[in-house]
Amino acid sequence: MxxxxxxxxxxxxxxxxxEKGRLRFFARAIGETNPVYLQEEAAKAAGWVSLPxxxxxxxxxxxxxxxxxxxxxxxxxxxxxxxxxxxxxxxxxxxxxxxxxxxxxxxxxxxxxxxxxxxxxxxxxxxxxxxxxxxxxxxxxxxxxxxxxxx
Amino acid sequence: MRTDVDTATFEVGDEIPPLSTPPVSRLTLALYAGASGDHNPIHVDLDFARYHGMDDVFAHGMLASAYLGRMLTNWLPQDTLISFGMRFVAISHVHDKLSCQGRITERFKEAGEQRAWLELSVINQHGETKVVGDALVRLSTPMLQHP
Missing domain, CATH: 3.10.129.10 (Hotdog Thioesterase)
Structure with missing residues (x-):
């Protein structure tokens, strides 16, 4: 007990x-397809300072x-x-x-x-x-x- | 807010666009272990799993949770998410094909903004529920990223 x-x-x-690289690794491991979580340019275009x-x-x-x-x-x-x-x-x-x-x-x-x-x-x-x-x-x-x- | 989703029209009972994922493989679990930092051998080492009375390795609960997160952020931007909870009601096994679904259960005004409670679940290909969850989202006035 x-x-x-x-x-x-x-x-x-x-x-x-x-870390950016680690976020991308995680995104790939969970099958993420949303570019906001994979590409920094897409993240910035969505209003984030970097990958969220x-x-x-x-x-x-x-x-x-x-x-x-x-x-x-x-x-x-x-x-x-x-x-x-x-x-x-x-x-x-x-x-x-x-x-x-x-x-x-x-x-x-x-x-x-x-x-x-x-x-x-x-x-x-x-x-x-x-x-x-x-x-x-x-x-x-x-x-x-x-x-x-x-x- | 993104312009392609009109949150003003959301009603109780509306379904979130569901998310299907490929069957969980041993590779899925190895990659998730590395990427998540959860190196608990019960998810990747068959000898360890058997020693502890399991027939096989099994998926991290947080893998199914990450799939739920993907469903939510495919639907609404992440800064709309206020609370996100999940309960692991059954183990997700290797070869399970996990699907996420959810719907709006309540819509109300709070703190000067429109909010909604969502009911979430993850089921496998046999219709067995693996995870039940909920989320509170704002339907207006997203928070500033760096307030």
């Missing part, structure tokens, strides 16, 4: 720079930290038993290639169902865009729920 005292546990914040970060890619950028499974290790969760249960994104701005984004996560809930056969861990992540030292604006909030299978 996962120790519930980990509710409130804060992961070390990390900062990522959004597509809706679900913030989740991926958060996995760019040294060990994306770090909190599972800390909580004693075996990766092979983990399923993604739910995901939510709330957006305040759209990020583009070249942006510096900081991710700040906390474990916000731990609970179980089916007499402990399934455990759930909820993690909330605030994402900030860092324009310069003094300018830091909230870009999005992410909520991720993972399920740990015990059987």
């Amino acid at each position: 996962i120790d519930q005292t980990f509710i409130g546990f804060r992961l070390p914040p990390h900062t990522q720079v959004v 970060v597509p809706p679900t890619f913030l989740f991926c950028l958060d996995m760019e930290r040294d060990n994306p499974y770090d909190y599972m290790d800390t909580l004693g969760i075996e990766l092979g038993k983990v399923l993604h249960g739910e995901q939510r994104f709330n957006y305040y701005q759209v990020a583009c290639a070249g942006d510096r984004l900081t991710f700040d996560s906390r474990i916000t809930d731990i609970y179980q169902k089916k007499a402990g056969a399934l455990e759930f861990v909820v993690r909330d992540t605030a994402v900030f865009r860092e324009s310069d030292e003094s300018n830091r604006k909230k870009l999005a909030d992410l909520r991720s729920t993972i399920i740990i299978r015990h059987r």
Whole structure:
């Protein structure tokens, strides 16, 4: 059983720079055909400063930290038993290639169902865009729920 | 706003143009693992998946979510998206052919703009639901990219 005292546990914040090449790789991997996500000229013609970060890619950028499974290790969760249960994104701005984004996560809930056969861990992540030292604006909030299978 | 979609005419019940995708292959999963940065071996390493009681590797939930995102951004520009959520109700397997669909469930005025709630789903070729989701979009006054 996962120790519930980990509710409130804060992961070390990390900062990522959004790379154009990586966005194109992601676009190709998901079969994207919309030129706004593949060609910088098309993105600019649509009003973006560069390739926009597509809706679900913030989740991926958060996995760019040294060990994306770090909190599972800390909580004693075996990766092979983990399923993604739910995901939510709330957006305040759209990020583009070249942006510096900081991710700040906390474990916000731990609970179980089916007499402990399934455990759930909820993690909330605030994402900030860092324009310069003094300018830091909230870009999005992410909520991720993972399920740990015990059987 | 783009000029080829007239959001003023949107009504509850209207369907979002659906998105079909090719069957999930092991290559799809390998490319998604690399591009997404989610290197969990359960999605690409058969030995690891079997050791953990699965019959085969299976798709990342976020792959199906990315397909839903594609459907949304094919329909409306991305800065109309306020909230986007999904629940993974069944595992998407290798060879599943995933299709995305959605419709408008509510239309209302909030914060001085027209908004709509959307109901979303991803199903496979047998009609089995894999992901259910929702999204809140603005139908007017897109936010500025760099406010």
